[in-house]
Amino acid sequence: MKSVRQNRLDVQHGDASALSVLEESLARIRARNEELNVFLYVDEEGARAAANAIDERVARGENVGALAGVPVALKDNLCQTNIPTTCSSKILEGWRPPYSATVVDRLVVAGAVPVGKTNLDEFAMGSSTENSAFGPTETPSTRRGSRAARPGLGRGGGGRHDAARPR
Numbered sequence: 209m210k211s212v213r214q215n216r217l218d219v220q221h222g223d224a225s226a227l228s229v230l231e232e233s234l235a236r237i238r239a240r241n242e243e244l245n246v247f248l249y250v251d252e253e254g255a256r257a258a259a260n261a262i263d264e265r266v267a268r269g270e271n272v273g274a275l276a277g278v279p280v281a282l283k284d285n286l287c288q289t290n291i292p293t294t295c296s297s298k299i300l301e302g303w304r305p306p307y308s309a310t311v312v313d314r315l316v317v318a319g320a321v322p323v324g325k326t327n328l329d330e331f332a333m334g335s336s337t338e339n340s341a342f343g344p345t346e347t348p349s350t351r352r353g354s355r356a357a358r359p360g361l362g363r364g365g366g367g368r369h370d371a372a373r374p375r
Contacts, residue, residue: 226277
């Protein structure tokens, strides 16, 4: 697996497509998400459209931004226009915001490709994602019974996503 920096450079220089970088990420998510419960929602169609748009801009020689084609996971408390946002609570189940958070807009302008929403403690009230209405997230270590691998510091689903990355 390549670093964010290397993926960005490969996409910017045309050595890899944003779509191929995305497909690698989606394959890893599909392979592990049921077991680890990291992503609450994966927007494969929207992510592919965003990656294709980056690839078209690269082909035209346009500046595609500092995060060109880099897949990003958004915590489920960050709004993205018309993408389900629950803050890991059943209270908000089915809500699709009519706007995006400023940070999401800035990521997209920088060329990032939002892939989906990651689990967190309900309404971000905690730090281990043990208190999500949709179940806790796991790491390969917690699946074996160890509690030592809890990411803490509010990392939740994102921390487990990092822990599940092949090294």
